[in-house]
Amino acid sequence: xxxxxxxxxxxxxxxxxxxxxxxxxxxxxxxxxxxxxxxxxxxxxxxxxxxxxxxxxxxxxxxxxxxxxxxxxxxxxxxxxxxxxxxxxxxxxxxxxxxxxxxxxxxxxxxxxxxxxxxxxxxxxxxxxxxxxxxxxxxxxxxxxxxxxxxxxxxxxxxxxxxxxxxxxxxxxxxxxxxxxxxxxxxxxxxxxxxxxxxxxxxxxxxxxxxxxxxxxxxxxxxxxxxxxxxxxxxxxxxxxxxxxxxxxxxxxxxxxxxxxxxxx
Amino acid sequence: xxxxxxxxxxxxxxxxxxxxxxxxxxxxxxxxxxxxxxxxxxxxxxxxxxxxxxxxxxxxxxxxxxxxxxxxxxxxxxxxxxxxxxxxxxxxxxxxxxxxxxxxxxxxxxxxxxxxxxxxxxxxxxxxxxxxxxxxxxxxxxxxxxxxxxxxxxxxxxxxxxxxxxxxxx
Numbered sequence: 316x317x318x319x320x321x322x323x324x325x326x327x328x329x330x331x332x333x334x335x336x337x338x339x340x341x342x343x344x345x346x347x348x349x350x351x352x353x354x355x356x357x358x359x360x361x362x363x364x365x366x367x368x369x370x371x372x373x374x375x376x377x378x379x380x381x382x383x384x385x386x387x388x389x390x391x392x393x394x395x396x397x398x399x400x401x402x403x404x405x406x407x408x409x410x411x412x413x414x415x416x417x418x419x420x421x422x423x424x425x426x427x428x429x430x431x432x433x434x435x436x437x438x439x440x441x442x443x444x445x446x447x448x449x450x451x452x453x454x455x456x457x458x459x460x461x462x463x464x465x466x467x468x469x470x471x472x473x474x475x476x477x478x479x480x481x482x483x484x485x486x487x488x489x490x491x492x493x494x495x496x497x498x499x500x501x502x503x504x505x506x507x508x509x510x511x512x513x514x515x516x517x518x519x520x521x522x523x524x525x526x527x528x529x530x531x532x533x534x535x536x537x538x539x540x541x542x543x544x545x546x547x548x549x550x551x552x553x554x555x556x557x558x559x560x561x562x563x564x565x566x567x568x569x570x571x572x573x574x575x576x577x578x579x580x
Numbered sequence: 581x582x583x584x585x586x587x588x589x590x591x592x593x594x595x596x597x598x599x600x601x602x603x604x605x606x607x608x609x610x611x612x613x614x615x616x617x618x619x620x621x622x623x624x625x626x627x628x629x630x631x632x633x634x635x636x637x638x639x640x641x642x643x644x645x646x647x648x649x650x651x652x653x654x655x656x657x658x659x660x661x662x663x664x665x666x667x668x669x670x671x672x673x674x675x676x677x678x679x680x681x682x683x684x685x686x687x688x689x690x691x692x693x694x695x696x697x698x699x700x701x702x703x704x705x706x707x708x709x710x711x712x713x714x715x716x717x718x719x720x721x722x723x724x725x726x727x728x729x730x731x732x733x734x735x736x737x738x739x740x741x742x743x744x745x746x747x748x749x750x
Contacts, residue, residue, distance in 0.1 A: 324731045326606055328712065333658040343665055350672050357603045358680045359738055362687050364608075365595055367707035 318342070319349065323356050581626040590619065593636040599680065600640055600673050604647045604666055606659035608709075614650060618643045636677065640670045683741050690740035698733050705730055 322339040325331030331339065343350050581589075597618060601611045621642045622629075629638055644666045651660045661669070673680075694702065704715045705726075716726045 324727075327734065328727050328730070329606055329608065330727075331606060331659065336658050340662055340665055343661070344668075347672065350669060351676065354599065354603055354669065354673055354676055355680070355683065356734070356738070358599045358683065359687060359734060359741070361595065361599045361602055362684045363691075363702060363706045363734075363737075364598075364709075366688070366691060367703060 319352070323353065326353075327356060327360050581629055586623065586626050589635045590622070590639075593639055594619075595684075596636055596673065596677055596680065597639055597643055600643055600669065601647065603669050603673070604643075604661050605650070607657075610650065614643065614646050617646045617650075621646060634674070637674055640674065644670055682745060686741040686744040687737060689744060690737050693740065694733065694737075698729075698736075701726065701729055702733060 318338070319342060322331060322335060322342065325335065326339070343353060594615065598611060598615060601614045601618075602608070605611060605614065618639060622639055625642070629635070647660065647666055648663060651657075691702075701715065701719070704710045704718060705712070710718070712726050712730075713723050716723045719726065721729075
């Protein structure tokens with residue numbers, strides 16, 4: 316195995332020793348063929364990542380279709396009464412002055428194989444459909460499909476964190492100390508919303524605030540339940556959360572965040 | 581530039597943007613974050629994009645700046661290439677895109693030829709984005725063995741891709 320093989324494998328495996336970086340970069344600089352080899356290897360790696368992302372959409376669509384067909388009969392049977400009841404219930408949705416960014420995740424999933432939605436810019440909240448639950452996933456607070464949240468704060472910099480919708484994947488923290496953006500990730504890749512966009516989502520995760528312990532992100536849960544993420548890996552039953560409950564996520568270490576209720580804004 | 585045009589153009593280049601970023605920084609989470617930052621930067625400056633301009637080249641310019649910005653923020657992280665290499669790779673990648681696209685198509689065919697265990701490993705490492713240690717636990721193997729197995733799988737796929745390209749089958 317050549318040095319070049321070791322460097323390329325180390326880079327792609329994410330464990331290239333820092334002490335090798337200088338030699339690796341010298342090798343890259345020395346010949347365009349080396350860079351071509353490197354770019355081809357990285358491209359193959361990224362192609363694999365992309366290839367295994369897309370089938371999720373197919374599976375989800377299949378699942379959605381199956382559920383839709385199975386549910387259709389039931390919907391027909393109870394539809395009229397359900398609609399009557401539904402029309403009488405409060406929706407728990409935010410005030411109508413909040414700006415919709417122009418797309419919903421359900422629509423996005425349908426379009427995902429053909430076209431990704433565009434980034435959008437909006438008002439200072441982020442919301443998602445009602446229902447679902449929040450649960451711990453590693454150091455994440457994950458909103459399961461249908462969860463509804465609002466992140467409030469009128470400007471980037473109010474808090475720290477990254478929101479990933481749809482995949483629930485973790486990510487590296489945003490720039491230490493500041494929330495620079497909210498991120499929406501589709502099954503096909505990432506797009507970005509500025510803080511404040513209202514989006515509808517099937518799931519979202521909030522990774523522990525980056526930077527120093529003590530930093531906070533306020534979240535308004537419109538419906539769902541909360542599984543405190545600082546209780547360790549033991550399974551903990553999600554605690555129901557009433558519509559409109561505010562929670563404050565506070566970083567207490569490198570990974571964990573503490574969840575506490577806050578007064579509804 | 582309106583939203584739909586931006587979305588269309590973005591969908592066409594995002595994959596190659598990821599390739600560039602993954603060549604600039606080693607950490608995949610950083611790549612994900614950078615994609616988002618570049619998207620935001622491009623969206624904010626979308627009106628500066630001139631019709632007829634190469635959209636990928638335009639986006640890669642933002643990408644290089646974002647990598648440099650991230651590099652300053654993570655001064656202790658040495659797994660980011662130096663500035664001169666970022667620029668060189670930017671132009672190398674632009675020239676290489678047609679070939680990479682061919683390779684991408686060939687890979688689809690080659691992937692179908694993976695045997696069960698290889699497919700499982702790839703599905704775990706790439707599909708579920710599991711860390712190598714987690715993959716190793718799941719398959720009851722060591723971290724080093726899984727790492728080596730994945731390297732061999734990538735080698736096999738690369739050789740298969742090159743055979744198909746050489747045979748003009750793409």
